[in-house]
Amino acid sequence: LKENNARQLWHPMGAPADIRANAPTIITSAEGVKITDIDGHSVVDAVGGLWCVNLGYSNNVVKDAIAKQLYDLPYYSAFAGSTNPPAIEAAYAVQEMFAEDGVERVFFTSGGSDSVETTLRLARQYHRLRGEPTRTKFLSLKKGYHGTHFGGASVNGNARFRTAYEPLLAGCFHLPSPYTYRNPYNETDPAKLAQNIAAAMEDEIAFQDPKTIAAFIMEPIQGAGGVIVPDASFMKLMRDICDRHGILLISDEVITGFGRTGDWSGARHWGVKPDMMSMAKGITSGYFPVGAALISGKVAEVFEGAGSEGGIYHGYTYSAHPVGAAAVTATISETLRLDTKTNAAARGKQLHEGILKLAEKHDIIGDVRGGHGLMHGIEIVSDKAAKTPMDAASMKRIHTAAYQAGAMVRLGMHNILMSPPLTITEAEVQVILDALDAGFSAV
Numbered sequence: 001l002k003e004n005n006a007r008q009l010w011h012p013m014g015a016p017a018d019i020r021a022n023a024p025t026i027i028t029s030a031e032g033v034k035i036t037d038i039d040g041h042s043v044v045d046a047v048g049g050l051w052c053v054n055l056g057y058s059n060n061v062v063k064d065a066i067a068k069q070l071y072d073l074p075y076y077s078a079f080a081g082s083t084n085p086p087a088i089e090a091a092y093a094v095q096e097m098f099a100e101d102g103v104e105r106v107f108f109t110s111g112g113s114d115s116v117e118t119t120l121r122l123a124r125q126y127h128r129l130r131g132e133p134t135r136t137k138f139l140s141l142k143k144g145y146h147g148t149h150f151g152g153a154s155v156n157g158n159a160r161f162r163t164a165y166e167p168l169l170a171g172c173f174h175l176p177s178p179y180t181y182r183n184p185y186n187e188t189d190p191a192k193l194a195q196n197i198a199a200a201m202e203d204e205i206a207f208q209d210p211k212t213i214a215a216f217i218m219e220p221i222q223g224a225g226g227v228i229v230p231d232a233s234f235m236k237l238m239r240d241i242c243d244r245h246g247i248l249l250i251s252d253e254v255i256t257g258f259g260r261t262g263d264w265s266g267a268r269h270w271g272v273k274p275d276m277m278s279m280a281k282g283i284t285s286g287y288f289p290v291g292a293a294l295i296s297g298k299v300a301e302v303f304e305g306a307g308s309e310g311g312i313y314h315g316y317t318y319s320a321h322p323v324g325a326a327a328v329t330a331t332i333s334e335t336l337r338l339d340t341k342t343n344a345a346a347r348g349k350q351l352h353e354g355i356l357k358l359a360e361k362h363d364i365i366g367d368v369r370g371g372h373g374l375m376h377g378i379e380i381v382s383d384k385a386a387k388t389p390m391d392a393a394s395m396k397r398i399h400t401a402a403y404q405a406g407a408m409v410r411l412g413m414h415n416i417l418m419s420p421p422l423t424i425t426e427a428e429v430q431v432i433l434d435a436l437d438a439g440f441s442a443v
């Protein structure tokens with residue numbers, strides 16, 4: 001395995017030559033919140049796989065449900081003419097969990113990018129069904145990440161994920177991110193920055209003509225962009241603007257859904273009801289690739305009221321895959337039984353406060369972002385006063401030293417990103433903090 005590492009296998013998100021030169025870590029097993037590599041080194045997984053392993057690696061209820069379903073019915077298509085019992089049960093469980101967010105219908109997909117694609121398509125079709133076919137454009141935020149399909153990449157707010165694949169979808173416009181550390185207004189006050197972005201959004205909508213805009217998509221807390229936590233007023237401001245102009249609000253909850261922010265959805269955390277939500281990751285805690293587009297009553301009634309005109313000619317072979325659906329229902333029942341959102345809030349607070357203490361000791365910490373559940377970003381700089389981004393080689397040294405000291409963290413561009421399993425204990429959070437301390441001491 002070591003000899004052929006990255007020889008035949010191309011890895012997502014990186015240059016094959018760089019990846020080959022840096023021989024990716026081979027993870028061979030996992031238990032609880034710990035992962036073990038091919039050399040037998042075990043660490044706390046502070047990334048939760050890829051923001052997804054919310055229940056940890058040893059949940060036997062989910063594993064047993066998957067195993068049983070594999071024997072009962074491993075696959076059958078859930079297209080228009082047929083379905084399967086786990087799909088009906090999973091849709092019930094998901095709708096019930098997000099009823100408070102206004103969710104009434106569930107459309108299953110194979111992952112996060114699919115779910116975003118589905119919400120964008122449904123948004124255009126919604127307006128068409130209502131007699132407003134000119135509403136085709138999308139608004140989103142810089143630094144947002146919405147997956148790799150052409151639709152999601154078009155609303156992505158990071159050039160790296162866009163430029164090599166252009167031309168993307170026409171009619172997508174990106175507003176500033178609620179990122180207080182750096183922004184075009186030099187505004188460090190989060191509430192004032194939220195007002196600035198709201199004004200920029202009104203301006204863009206007026207410029208484009210509101211009657212041409214289908215939807216605005218945002219993450220309640222931007223994840224891959226660096227864990228950017230907006231002011232508590234931000235999402236409500238966006239909701240109000242969307243309402244004023246007949247624009248749908250899509251909340252991309254692929255990371256924030258299922259308890260990560262300390263509530264079941266990120267939108268609920270900010271007191272907002274979206275028109276649609278995209279989900280994945282925590283929906284099965286990484287045990288099976290599943291995603292879902294969640295649809296509010298407002299959107300559902302337009303499709304359902306349109307008779308045959310409301311046909312959704314869009315779907316995936318693995319939409320409502322019975323094994324995936326069984327994983328969804330078991331994951332939700334375990335998520336509720338363990339009340340993971342409450343632990344996420346408590347352990348997130350512990351981790352955030354610990355990182356703030358480390359920032360007093362290490363001058364390379366430029367910005368600490370988190371404080372809402374288990375989503376953390378630490379921006380690393382080589383000069384604190386000038387906010388100079390840390391070079392890639394030093395970032396790699398931090399990562400390696402932290403790994404040797406007991407925690408796998410994720411390297412963003414100049415950020416350390418973390419989203420550990422929501423089942424993590426107080427002692428395991430302390431292991432992450434000690435490993436970060438060792439990592440920062442290495443540069």
Ligand code: PMP
Pocket residue numbers: 111112113114116145146147148219223224252253254255280281
């Ligand atoms: N949206 C968000 C907010 C995400 O974080 C991600 C994945 N990190 C996606 C969409 C895409 O999900 P997937 O990788 O499952 O396609």
